[in-house]
Amino acid sequence: MKANVVVLPKATVLDPQGVAVKNAVHHLGLETVKSVRVGKFLEIEIDGPENEATEAKLHEIARDLLSNPVIEDYKLEILGDEKQSLTRGK
Amino acid sequence: MKANVVVLPKATVLDPQGVAVKNAVHHLGLETVKSVRVGKFLEIEIDGPENEATEAKLHEIARDLLSNPVIEDYKLEILGDEKQSLTRGK
C-alpha cells in the first residue's frame, strides 16, 4: 500500500517561508496570490495490502514523529495498492 | 482559487531525509515501510476564479521557483474555489 502525509504549519503559527515564497511569486508577476503556506510532503510505500492496523500505526507515526502538534497539523491519505498517487508524476 | 504544489526529489536522486525517516519509522515499529520520500508541500491561495492564464503562470512558477528540474519533480493541483483541499484539515 501507499500513503501520503502532508504536514503544514498551524494557521496560528508564523510561516516566514510562506511569506517569502508569496513575495517571490509577486515579483514573478502573479500578484493575485493572497497567501502561501509551506509544509512537508511524505510519500510512503509499505509492503502488503491496505489494512486498519497499519493505518492506525501510520496515524500514530504522523502525529508523533512526522509532525509536531505544537506547531503543525498533518493529514494522512491512504492510497491503497492500485490507486495512483494523486500527487505523483506529471 | 486554490492550488497545491507538491515538490519531490526525482526517483533516482538520493533523498537522505527520506532514508532517515524510513529508519526512524522502522524503529517505531512499522517495519513494513519500504521507502519514504520527503518533499515540499505548498498551499497557495489566489484571488479570483480558476483560469487558464493563472494556471499556466503557476506551472511556470512551480518549475522555475519552487523546484529545480535537475533534481526534483513537481505536481500542481488546482482546487478551484469551492472544492476543499484534499490535503487539508483533519
Add this chain to the structure above:
Amino acid sequence: MTNDPAITPELIEKHGITPDEYRRIQEILGRDPNFTELGVFSVMWSEHCSYKNSKPELRKFPVSGSRVLVKAGEENAGVIDIGDGWGVAFKMESHNHPSAVEPFQGAATGVGGIIRDIFTMGARPVFSLNSLRFGPLTEARNRQLFSGVVSGISHYGNCIGVPTIGGEVYFDESYNGNPLVNVFCLGVLRHEQIARGAAHGVGNPVFYVGAETGRDGLAGAAFASRDLTEESKQDRPAVQVGDPFKEKLLLEACLELLASGCVAGIQDMGAAGLTCSTCETASRGGTGVEIDLALVPKRETGMTPYEILLSESQERMLIIVKLGEEEAVKRIFEKWDLPYAHVGYVRDDGMMRVKNDGETVVEIPASKLADDAPIYHRETRPRLLPDPIDPETIPPTDILDALPTLLSHPSIASKQWVWRQYDHMVRNGNVVRPGSDAAVFLIREANKLIAATSDCNAIYCALDPREGGKIAVAEAARNLACSGAIPLAVTDNLNFGNPHNPENFWQLQQCVEGLAEACRAFDTPVTGGNVSLYNQSPAGAIDPTPTVGMVGIIESEKHVTTQFFKDEGDVILLLGKPGNEMGGSHFLNVIYGRKEGLPPRVDLVEEKAIHDALRALIRMGLVKSAHDCSEGGLAVALAEAGFERKLGAAVSFADVPDFNKWDEIALFNESQGRVVLTVGKANSAAAQSLLEWRGVPVYRLGTVAGDTLKITTATGKTYEWPVADLYAAWSESIPAAMEP
C-alpha cells in the same frame, strides 16, 4: 557483457577519447577495451583526474620545503609540519559546474568532497574557507546562484561541524553563467597518523564503506550516457545530492578506524568514484586490486558495471584492511551505523580487476591507467599587455561620492551576510573571526594558532596573468603578515576557460609562472590544489582566476593582530610607498566601468621585506592594528580599519613626501606592498625609526580620531566622511541587493 554497445568510433569520441588515446589504450591492454573499460579510461584520462593538459604547467610550482611532510600530488592532500609533532593537511577544490546547475547541492557536495580529502589523510578537519565568484547581483539569476551557493556551503559545513572561517566573494560580468565555487579545508593530525591511499599488503581485504552507490553524477563524469540500458532511460542526475549527516558518521568512523591500527590504506571516492579509488590505491601500492561489483551496496536496482564504476555518489570510502582485523573494522562501521561491504582483495599482479558476480568485466594494468595518461603541451598565444593608465584619461571625480560608492560595491562591501550564515564558531577556535585580513584559529588539539586566507584579484589576471598570479600570492602573504602570521604553504585552484583556446592556455601558463615565482619568494611551497578548465559561457571565458589559499602560523597569542583601529590618538603609519598605479583598479572599474590598463607591478623582494618588517614590529608588541591595501586602495583601507569600533581618522598627505598630486590617484590607486598600521602614540617614533632602519618605506599619515574619516590630500583639499555613513554604505549593500 551482452547488452553493452559495440565500440564504434562515435562511442569513443562521445567518451572524449581521441584516436591517438584509443591506440594507446589498445597498446596497454593488448586488445580492444570493452564498453566498461572504455568508460574507465575516459574518466581516468579526463582533465579532472589526469591533469593531462595542465600537468606540464603544474610542474613549475615549488613543492618542497623543510616543513613539507607530504608533497603535492603524492596523496589526497599535502601535509605541513606545524611543530611539536603536529601537522596540518589542507587543500582547495572547485565545484563550479555542479553549482551552476544546482547551486545548493553543487556547493554542498563541494564542501563534502574537500572535507573527505582531508580526513582521508587521517586528519581531523578543523576549518574551511570558500572563494566565490558570481556575475553582478543586479541580475536575478546571479542572486539566486549566490544565495543558493551560500546556503549549500552553510548547510553542509554547519551540519558536519567544520567551521567556515573565511573566504572571498567577487562579482564580475565575466562570471555570468559560470560562477566559481572553490572550497578549502584544513585538518590537523600527528605526524605518525598520516594515512596513505595505497593498497599495501597482498591478500589484504578491501572494504567499501559509506553511502550506497546510485546513478549519481554519471553525466558529470565523462559524458551523458542516456540510452545505454532500459533502466537508465529515466533521467540521470548530473548533480549529486550530499548527505552531511552520513559524512559526519563517515568522518568519525574513519578517524576511529585509523586510530585503531587496522587500516593499511584508505582512499575516498570522489570524482570517478570506485574507478579512481581502486586503480589509484593499486598504483600507489605497486600492487593490484580486485573487487566484485555484486558486493557493492547499491541504492538502485539494475545498475550495470559501467554505472557502478563511474558513479559519483557522495560520502563513500575504500578501505584496505590489515588481514585478520576484519572483525574490528566491522565493529566500528556498525557502531556508526554505516553501510559497508567486503568487496575484494589486494593482489600482486598490478591489475585493476573488476568482477561482476564472478565474471571479469574490467582488467587493466592499474599503474598505466592511473599514471600513464597522455600529456599535452597545449598551444599558447600571448595577448599584448595593456599600457599603464594615463592620468590625463581620468576625469575629475566627485571624491566624496566615490568612496561610499566603492565601499558599497559588492566585491568590496561587507560579506557579513555570507559568513553569518556559516557556523564559523563551532570547534571553539576563532581567535580572529571573519571580517579581518586573515582568519586566525586556535587548533586546540595542538595548541597552535593557524592563520588562513584566500585571495585572487582576477581583474589583474585578465589584464596581465603573470603579474596577477604573483599578486594573488603576495596579497595572501600580506594578509597573513597583517595578522601576525608567518606563511607556511599554499594550495591553489586554477580556474580557467577552455584550454584548447591558445589565449586561455597562455593565461593559465602565465598565471602559474607568476604564482610559482611568488611562492618561491615567500618560501611557501604549493602542497596541492585543483584545476578547473572549461569555465566558459556563450559570452566567453571567465577572467583567469587562480585562487590562492595560504596558511600561516602565529607563534604567540600576543602576535595576533587585526585590521581594526583600536584607540583614538593612535598614530597611523603607511608601510610601503604611496604608489600611483591605476590599471585594473576597482576605482576605474566601479566608477567609470573601465576594466583596463596595466595592473600594478609587484616587487617580490620589497614586498617580502615589508612583511618581515611588519612581523618584527608585531613581535616587539608595537602594532595595534594592521590592514593591507587591496581593492579600492588606501582610502578604502582607512575606512575599513575604522568599522569595527566606528573610529574615524585624521589623515593628511600634505606634508608627506611621495604622494600623488591627483587626488583620485593618491586615494584609490592599487599599488602593491602597502599596509596601514597603527601604533600607540608613545611608540610611534620608535616604530618609525625601526622601520626606517630596516630600510622599508614608512610614512606618518595622522591619527585615529573622532567619528569622521578626514583626509587632506597633497593638493591641500580636505575630504570628510562620517564613519557611520561609510559603514552604512559598506554594510548594507549586499543585504539590500539580496533582500529587497
Add this chain to the structure above:
Amino acid sequence: MKFAVIRFPGSNCDQDCFQALSESMNADVEYVWHKEHSVDGFDAIVLPGGFSYGDYLRCGAIARFSPVMSAVKEAASAGKLVIGICNGFQILCESGLLPGALVRNQGLHFVCADTTIRVETAHSPFTNALTAGAVLKIPVAHGEGCYTADAETLESLNKNDQVLVRYSDPNGLTTPEANPNGSLENIAGIVNRERNVFGLMPHPDRAADKRTGSEDGKLIFESMLNWLK
C-alpha cells in the same frame, strides 16, 4: 559530581562542551553514546549542539526516540540536572521535557553571531551564580531557533518564572533588533516547572575561554556546579 555529554550521531558540539567543562571548569566529564540505556552515575546531563540524526524532518525530531533519551527522561524526573544547548534545546522541546517548539528563524537564514542575553532570574540551578538583570555575551549558531508556544504556555512560563534568559541589547533592553531569530518575547532559554531541565539556544560552551571571545558562559556552568555541591 559528574557531567555526561551525550553524543548523538550528528552531534558536533560534543567536544566543545566536553572541553568547556573539563578544561575551563575543571569538572569531571564523560561522553555517553546515544545507544546507551542508562545515565546512572551522572549528576548532570548535557545535550550538546549539532545536527542529531541529521536533523532531518525537524530538528531533534528523531533524536527524541533514541535509547539514551528514555534514560535522560528518567534522570530528569528523578531531579537530575539536564541542560540542552542549541540542538539539545530542540531535542528537549521535541521530547516534551520542555514546552513549546523551536522553528525556522524568522529571517530564514542560519545565524551565527554574538548575542547578548539578559538573565531573568537567579532562582534556578543554572543561574544562581548570576543576578537578575545581568547581561551575558554568548554566541548563537542555528537555523531553527525561533521559540514559539501558544498563549497559555507563554503565560504559564512567565507566571512561573521559567524564562531564564532573553535576547537583549548590551544594556539589557529586550529590543527586536537584539532578537536574532524572531523568538516570542525574545526568549532565549527556558526551564521546566521543576526547574531542573534547562534549554537555551545560545552556546555557553562557546563562551568559556577568553582567547576565543567571551567567558560569560562559564557562569552558567558555575551555577550548575554550585547547585551540585
